[in-house]
Amino acid sequence: MFIQLHTLTSYPATLLNRDDAGFAKALPFGGSTRTRVSSQCLKYHWRNYDGAHALRDAGAEMAVRSRRTFQKRVAQPLIDDGYPAPLVRAVTFALKERLLSDKKATKTATRDFIIPEKPADALEDLNTNQIVVLGVPEVRYVRSLAAEKIDAVREDFPIFWEAEEPDDAPLDLDKDTAGEAADAMRDISKRDLKKNLKALTHAAGLDAAMFGRMATSDVLARGDAALHVAHAFTTHAQESESDYFTAVDELVTGTGELGSALIQTQDLTSGLFYSYVVVDVPLLVSNIEGVPRADWTDADRALAADVMERFVHILTTVSPGAKRGSTAPYAHAQCLLAEVGTAQPRTLANAFHTPVPQQDVVAGSYKALGRYVKEMDGMYGLQTDRRLAAMGPVDGLTDAVGVDATTTVPDIARWTADQIRTA
Template identity: 40%
Template sequence: MASNPAAAAGATPASAPPPDDWMTSISRQMHGMSSGDRAALRRMELTRSPGADAVAIKTLLRADVPESRIRDDWPRLRLIGHFAGLLSGTAALYPHDERRGVGAALFEAGFSEKRLLRLLASRGGAGRPTGPRRPHPVAGTPGREPVGPLSPAGRRSGQIRRRPAAHGAALLRRAGQTFRRTGATVTRGFRMTTTATDGIVPKFIQIHFLAAWPGALLNRDDAGLAKRLPFGTATRTRVSSQCLKRHWRMADDPRALHELAKQNGVEGLRSKFAIEQRVTAALRETHAKELVDAIELALLKTIYGDKSKLYDGTSASVRERQALLLGRNELEYLRQQAEMVAAQTTDPKEAKSLIEAWAKERDQKGNLKQLREQNALAPSLEAALFGRMVTSDTRANRDAAIHVAHAFTVHALQTETDYFTVVDDLPVKDDDAGAAGVFDTELTSGLYYGYVVVDVPLLVSNLTGCDRRDWTGDHDRALAAQVVEHLVHLVAEISPGAKKGSTAPYSRAELVLVEAGDRQPRTLANAFRDAIATEDRGSNRSLGHRTAQAMAGHLAELDRMYETGEARRLAALPDMAVPEVANGSLRELAAWAGQVVRDARA
């Protein structure tokens, strides 16, 4: 720790007249400060890093605090800089008005500066000078150890009186309850918790998760083996994004996306047989087969393409069809057109001509487009979230608002071939062992990293029909917020998996990190480009802890390089907590993510 701050910084005395308390002047320096420097100020009472002291010195000099004042009042000014860093929030998120200085925020909260310093002094790692202040020698003087109230020598000489850490934490909790009234940042122990989402305009919400499954076959390839992914230094086990999305949509869970679609009347159906089963099925009970066949074939060619054929019970007859996703409203629209034609004629040829004429009138695809413009969710909630591609009609396509990456193990592939037999309960011979079959299957274990991105403007646009550039306008974003909340729960709680009967592949995420920001999202998968060692004999740390720390370290490096300023929240087991990110329950995390979408303003 620098005992002669001004000399260490190599600065010159400032000529500006000093403010009375310096707090407002110092707090102004937080605006425009890099996220790395701000993080150093927030962590300085934990790290005791000379680098953090250097940031404090730089901040004080920029605030025009004279060198002499820094020398004489270093512990007090250092703590003021530390607290200004705390109040500045996380990266670019400023919960309180930047133009209102720290002093003003304290005044509104009913705190005096002295009381603040007493609170900071009561923390286990933050001392308060009680003895006489000793002079600070010039930093780096040969043969002389720096001495100051907060230096190692100062601690040994008894200049610092410590209070129990628990006592300091209790005082800080009481301080946090008061600061909530001002919208400022609250400290719980040593971790920052953002209590306000005002000012966040989240173009993207990113969800990162770590989840482990032992002895399972979560996702198989065409050979029945676990899907794999070569990445970095090792080949990993993989779970495809299609597999994850399917389980999130169709899970037997009250938050499953198909349940949400049902509640809002916007279910979708992905099938090659939608026309036969949902459009013309009722007509077959009341009209001649030849008439219905003509209507059905004309609709099939309109929706699935000119090569479509009537289904004759063979797979060849539906080979040219796409497993198309159609919404309930779209199917109802097609059913009404089919019934209208059937009511107008009994001649199959005329019925075919009427369907073709309807399709060409302003172009049938334009009619479906018009239906979508009248009801944004006509193609279904699933299409609004995960997109839709219609090869026969590009204008019916929908871009996906939720992007899902393939999950993969953070370490090298761990696999085992499971050899098993089937026993015949009725053996023919007494000496027959009863083996009716010998089989083998592959099982894998692993800790997986997964990544999901929500394009919030596109999500709101797909759900409400608004222009994505106007998504923060006066639109009902309640469903969009509900989708995000449900998605956070589903990512953490729903397990994919084949061979459920023999492996019971049910697990839950041990870490879920959610970020909200306005810059292009970025995966944290590269934290595991060098595979995490499953065993580390040099430490007693668990694989989960080392994985979470690798992810947190990579995130910190990206923050220092790009300074994109995302707001973050976390739900994690204690062993996998991420420093400086508020850690709460999954319910709190999902509610926060939904609130960010619901309350966003341009």
Template identity: 40%
Template sequence: MPEPRFLQIHFLAPYTAALLNRDDAGLAKRLPYGGAMRTRVSSQCLKRHWRLADDPHALAALAADAASFRSREIIDRRVLEGWTQGVDEGVVKPIREALLVAVYGDKGADKKSRQTLLLGEAEIAFLTAEARRLVVAAAGDAKAADELAKEWRKSDKANLKALGEGAKLPGGLTAALFGRMVTSDPRANIDAPVHVAHAFTVHAEEAESDYFIAADDLAREEETGADTIQETELTSGLFYGYVVVDIRGLLFNLAGDAELAGAVLHNLLYLIAEVSPGAKLGSTAPYSRASFLLVEAGDRQPRSLAEAFRDPCAAQAGVAIRRLADHLTRLDEAYATGETRRFLSLANTDIPGAERGALADLAHFAGTLPQAFAEPAA
């Protein structure tokens, strides 16, 4: 097998009477494709559920300093909270403003102007240590604190890229996998090695408007008891999803740690197959698992198999898998890119050039791929 630069993951997942991902009007997100409207789950929604999953295969449990936080209030809620109580406000204020500008840019002191930014545990620890050092150096003198804050802002230490210098995961595991864009300091950007497509139904949308009430338990006999009358949308569907991992890019973001990269890919397979991107948990129980999972490892540019579903097909796993297999066969005949494949399927359908296995087999296969990039033993 050629050096496996890319890992491609395709999945089909069924959901019934759910509202997985809503738009600003509270309706299911949609995608027009192939002349038919489809139900959609955004890539942002999928990634958020995978990275925050409270699960035996949680990503956050894989490494020290793996945690990260996305917020406009990291300075107040993570860096300064707690230990600055009792410190003179005149001392804290200029230091706080210097930190806000360093992290969020020139207008960082104004919350409305801040970018919702992702910072890792290592970066937060650095900022906290610097804030404590400046407070101690000011020795209770507000004027001294102001001068110290100005000097700190002029130094290279105020550069976001330098905040976690020397740390394996400066932006946490979330940034190492899904990237980070910092408009106020492009030097702190982190390229995303995990690329996630929007998932969509392989068939035309299946939706209904669900009318429901909230009953008043204390209603009198002459009252209807319908205290609140509302409507929501419920959808059902078989979703196709697609994920690409640039293994070389992942290793770069993990400081070359092939063992950690392997653990990430192993757990990511489990999360994609088992974690539901569902809202309205209490009223729809949107828990499902993938009916089909295909992983491909190779050195050629990745390509989605979404084209297999440009013409809507029946909302049945067996039908969709055969459609996908036929499209993959045609691609192989035309391009012969030679990927190594493993697949999981609840339907009795084979995939060209692919070895069948359980989820554990696919996850193990994915987890071994980064070793091909590991430095040979001396």
């Protein structure tokens, strides 16, 4: 079961998504260059939106995305709670190795976190080279497991609690004792760790359930994305302008000196963007509720339905804009076509393979979209149930996409959610 969402959204004088040189991202398509907004940019803004219908208000916690999770969310809170820093660093390192690489931490490396050469940098050394996506329940469990490991050795290694400086290793700690403590900290059962993480509710976080999570170990579950997000692009050839601007030094104006303290240019574009998202409903329910994909209809689907309803609102109203202070890049979709069915999804991007003429671009885009949908239906048959919300010249579009009339975005949001609830 798939829910497909297609939108058309117009933005004037904006710089929605920049490349490494500061220019608007672009895409060659159909023999012409189009302005583009990357799927990564879109998902970032959807995840972090905190207004009405925000995903973070759905009742499941969002994931923690950081290189510093083990330092900031595991080790430092334990040290703040009074646990000896040398043991905290060692057990956090051992857990990090088990989670991210499947490997048991070596005795030497773990001991180095107990008696590091540079104590001031020891916590920083727990950071990962790349961003790691961990759910709050996973982080909470890892932190509690670390505390349990340390509590278990309190009687065996009282020297750590007797240290005058709890943030550093005891001055009279020898390497043999440090090695014995390292062995205790790195003794982590891969099987138990994997089983307990799997048993957590909403383990990886709501956004990871929606947009997926890469994992290179067998312990930390990899999650396939339930929402497939295409790069948005303009239905017409790129329209851009190099904007020349200055910053005026107001304390020198009127003195005969030049008032410009800064002279720069920036890329500004305008366009009607086509955006496409596919929701794999069984996978969404499976990821959120932690059930096998094949059993999704037997699972509690209330949260997945609520997420779907929220996402329709977010897709149509949340702008992925940079340069907000100077361009106010806020726009709502002018057209939303929603489809539900079991057939293989298909993008409608090819409706705009030939660039729409830039005069009356909305009407031209509606005409191109309607013609393409009608031709697809004629070739493959009508394979989805549809709802359309749109403004402007929609008469020809409604007929072409096979709906009697347009409806509202809130109605479509509720309708897509109901498809999940009643499947």
